[in-house]
Each structure stands twice: as C-alpha cells, then as structure tokens.
Amino acid sequence: MSLIHIPTPLRAYTGGSASVEVDGGTVGEALxxxxxxxxxxxxxxxxxxxxxxxxxxxxxxxxxxxxxxKEDTAVTATTxxxxxxxxxxxxx
Numbered sequence: 001m002s003l004i005h006i007p008t009p010l011r012a013y014t015g016g017s018a019s020v021e022v023d024g025g026t027v028g029e030a031l032x033x034x035x036x037x038x039x040x041x042x043x044x045x046x047x048x049x050x051x052x053x054x055x056x057x058x059x060x061x062x063x064x065x066x067x068x069x070k071e072d073t074a075v076t077a078t079t080x081x082x083x084x085x086x087x088x089x090x091x092x
Contacts, residue, residue, distance in 0.1 A: 002030050002075045005082040013041040027058060028071030030081055045083070055086040 001021040006014050014020055015038070022033035031052075035042040045056055052058070058065045059082040065073045075081065 001077055002079040002081055004030060004034055005080065007083055007085055009085060010041065010044055010083065013044065014038045025074060026069075026071060027060060027065055027073045027075060027081060030075055030079075031058075031071070044085075057084040057086065058082070059084060 001023055003019050004022055005019050006017060011018060020034055022030045024030035024033050031045060045053060047053055060068065060073055060075065060079060
C-alpha cells in the first residue's frame, strides 16, 4: 500500500488523519482509493468533470507528477504521495 500525506486543511475529510494508506499501481488509482475511502475528499481534489483541480499539486517523493507521467505515474507499496494545495492571499 502507498501512503498519501494529507495537508492540514484537508484532514477534516479524512477523519483527522495526517496520512492514509491506499491501494493502486498509479497515482490516479491511489487517489481513487483515497476518495473511495473518504468520499468528501473528492470535491476538493477533482472538478465535477473528474479532472484534478489546477490548484492541487501532487508529489511522488519530491517529484511533481506534472513533470512525470501525471496521474499515470507508477507507485509501489513504499511510495509516498503528498497532496499540496496551492495557497494564495496576503495583504494588499
């Protein structure tokens, strides 16, 4: 099982868990396993059309999946996946 690290703002949708073990041979399958176990997480990761939201960054180890094979990036039982939401804001 791969491990997905959940950022603090999204932990409310995983019952407070900072990480979740998931099945799957690719990042896409791992994310599907995550949202299957925690359905409320899906709307924060995907658009209504099922595409990964543009402000959600997914890393396998230290590599952004956009520079690998995107959701087809292979994962193994020892792979660590990290979800990093973009953060915007600041003072005017």
